[in-house]
Amino acid sequence: MLHCGSIWKTRIVRGVFLGVLFQGAALYAMADQPESPAKQKKLNVLFIAIDDLNDWVGCLGGHPQAITPNIDALAADGLVFEKAYCAAPLCGPSRTSLLYGVPAHVSGSYGHDSKHNPVQLMPADVQSIPMMFQKNGYHTMGAGKLFHMKFHDERGFDSYLTKASGLRPDKSSPDYNAKPISFGPVATDDDYEIQDTKFTVAVIEDLEKHKDEPFFLSLGLKKPHMPWNAPQKYFDMYDLEKIELPEVPADDLDDLPAIARYIAGPGVHHPFVEGGTHEYMSADPMLWKRAVRAYLATSTFADANVGRMIDALKKSGQYDNTVIVLWGDHGWHLGEKNHWRKHALWERSTKTTFIMRVPGLTTPGARCSSVVSLSDIYPTLVELCNLPKRDVAGNSLVPLLKDAEKKVLNPALMQLGPGNYSVRYDQWRYTRYRDGSEELYNQSVDPDEFNNVAGNPEFAETKEVLKKYIPTEEAPDPAGEKSAFEVLKRFEAKP
Numbered sequence: 001m002l003h004c005g006s007i008w009k010t011r012i013v014r015g016v017f018l019g020v021l022f023q024g025a026a027l028y029a030m031a032d033q034p035e036s037p038a039k040q041k042k043l044n045v046l047f048i049a050i051d052d053l054n055d056w057v058g059c060l061g062g063h064p065q066a067i068t069p070n071i072d073a074l075a076a077d078g079l080v081f082e083k084a085y086c087a088a089p090l091c092g093p094s095r096t097s098l099l100y101g102v103p104a105h106v107s108g109s110y111g112h113d114s115k116h117n118p119v120q121l122m123p124a125d126v127q128s129i130p131m132m133f134q135k136n137g138y139h140t141m142g143a144g145k146l147f148h149m150k151f152h153d154e155r156g157f158d159s160y161l162t163k164a165s166g167l168r169p170d171k172s173s174p175d176y177n178a179k180p181i182s183f184g185p186v187a188t189d190d191d192y193e194i195q196d197t198k199f200t201v202a203v204i205e206d207l208e209k210h211k212d213e214p215f216f217l218s219l220g221l222k223k224p225h226m227p228w229n230a231p232q233k234y235f236d237m238y239d240l241e242k243i244e245l246p247e248v249p250a251d252d253l254d255d256l257p258a259i260a261r262y263i264a265g266p267g268v269h270h271p272f273v274e275g276g277t278h279e280y281m282s283a284d285p286m287l288w289k290r291a292v293r294a295y296l297a298t299s300t301f302a303d304a305n306v307g308r309m310i311d312a313l314k315k316s317g318q319y320d321n322t323v324i325v326l327w328g329d330h331g332w333h334l335g336e337k338n339h340w341r342k343h344a345l346w347e348r349s350t351k352t353t354f355i356m357r358v359p360g361l362t363t364p365g366a367r368c369s370s371v372v373s374l375s376d377i378y379p380t381l382v383e384l385c386n387l388p389k390r391d392v393a394g395n396s397l398v399p400l401l402k403d404a405e406k407k408v409l410n411p412a413l414m415q416l417g418p419g420n421y422s423v424r425y426d427q428w429r430y431t432r433y434r435d436g437s438e439e440l441y442n443q444s445v446d447p448d449e450f451n452n453v454a455g456n457p458e459f460a461e462t463k464e465v466l467k468k469y470i471p472t473e474e475a476p477d478p479a480g481e482k483s484a485f486e487v488l489k490r491f492e493a494k495p
């Protein structure tokens with residue numbers, strides 16, 4: 001539950017009124033308050049963050065050929081959220097929103113500029129999830145990428161491993177490609193020589209030392225973030241010739257506003273590639289297939305580390321006393337909407353893999369089709385672990401963890417820099433950009449978002465309902481004219 005005042009006062013000084021920002025009571029109201037399952041014994045937490053993993057995993061079927069047996073096994077033993085959305089489709093603000101419980105439009109932490117550092121932007125009494133666990137008597141340890149690396153916040157950790165030596169890609173491989181999309185095998189078949197596996201081993205070693213005290217362990221896997229480098233054996237698990245490419249209708253961008261076409265093409269955060277990334281990648285279908293295979297192969301490599309971590313938890317004897325939270329920080333396009341990378345407000349950029357297993361609460365194999373946000377993780381952990389309530393965004397997911405089929409209608413809000421918002425609510429996605437232009441998709445008949453119906457008068461009322469979930473005020477961009485999002489100002493509506 002959010003309250004104006006306390007930690008939010010600093011933001012008001014910056015001209016932001018939070019009562020307005022958090023309009024739409026349903027968005028942030030806690031759902032009903034069932035009894036916590038953790039009254040007696042402290043539940044441990046294993047927190048697994050996977051960088052740039054979209055919904056291309058077996059249990060979500062985002063790509064029909066994805067091989068992710070360990071993530072699928074976790075889903076089969078816990079609960080998979082079929083419609084989980086990031087708060088922002090890029091590492092920094094997605095992780096910042098999730099880990100501090102404060103969305104970008106409140107904190108001003110919109111991107112990766114040094115001025116977007118959440119530690120400097122957040123009021124001093126804001127606590128990250130690890131800080132909260134440490135203050136409440138947990139042993140806390142982490143390795144890899146949890147916060148955006150540049151904004152790594154060690155407060156809250158008894159120990160943290162941020163770096164481990166990694167191996168360079170094998171540039172002699174025919175699968176090596178440097179630009180504009182970077183991928184290829186590494187020059188070893190030994191997973192244990194690779195950075196992410198070293199992070200995994202570090203967390204496993206810490207688990208063995210501290211398994212008998214309440215623990216919060218955080219494993220931040222950096223793959224499948226680009227470059228898509230993994231041992232050749234993971235590439236070999238996929239038949240290159242048979243790789244299926246995403247469906248990209250030639251006229252898909254015709255019904256988009258100019259700002260959305262810009263985001264699909266040159267976009268924010270990446271320099272313009274002559275002719276556009278998609279034109280380059282799709283000109284040679286085999287190059288496109290090699291890229292899709294590399295993303296899938298690197299996701300399979302990430303999955304192997306998930307398996308190592310969960311096997312170790314089982315061996316420790318703590319599996320049935322540990323909440324497991326596995327999340328990808330946002331999605332990724334590999335050609336859909338003529339777009340590559342993230343940094344966009346469509347389904348493929350914003351939907352991600354999110355699985356929880358809560359001993360005694362989740363039903364093995366449960367699937368939840370209600371819309372949820374990664375911002376819901378913070379209040380959920382507070383409730384599950386009986387920690388003191390915090391003023392944070394999001395809704396506790398405990399009612400859904402208990403009953404995945406319970407119908408809960410909460411909107412998920414996503415943001416791409418100042419002024420660009422998207423709302424997923426029920427079967428709808430409504431997006432409004434800084435120049436006022438809009439997109440509206442009916443997911444129940446158009447899950448690929450091919451038909452923008454924002455201009456259809458039939459849905460005028462629907463838009464009015466969805467619009468109410470978009471904040472009417474937001475923190476200014478502290479990076480000012482140097483912000484990567486400045487490029488979108490060219491689309492500002494002229495008075």
Ligand SMILES: [Ca+2]
Nearest residue numbers: 051052091329
């Ligand atoms: Ca990321």
Ligand SMILES: [Ca+2]
Nearest residue numbers: 252255450451
């Ligand atoms: Ca279209």
